[in-house]
Amino acid sequence: MCESNVYLKKDNKEELIMENVAAISPIGNDTFILKGLLGESMEVKAIIEDINLMGHKIILKAL
Amino acid sequence: MCESNVYLKKDNKEELIMENVAAISPIGNDTFILKGLLGESMEVKAIIEDINLMGHKIILKAL
Structure with missing residues (x-):
């Protein structure tokens, strides 16, 4: 399975906000919907701050 | 293995620009480096137009 964990980076700290994410799509400006x-x-x-497919890790940077 | 194929969408057509992409990182504004x-x-x-992790397909929209 190739889903990823998605982390939100805020004040230089990464917080896991959703596991087993299957898809990410932009909706409007600078907003993403994680499914x-x-x-x-x-x-x-x-x-988007980084997408590491091999590491199953996607980092978003909070605005 | 969880690498993806990356497609570039231009004039509503999707073109496969790189297979077996392991990571994607932004460099500067609206530019990404595929590894x-x-x-x-x-x-x-x-x-970014769409990230489909289960489908191993990432679509970028050309600027």
């Missing part, structure tokens, strides 16, 4: 394996979703105001 | 499994890299001026 989980089980159909759950979360909206985050942030920009 | 491949074998150490290869590619710079693309684009924004």
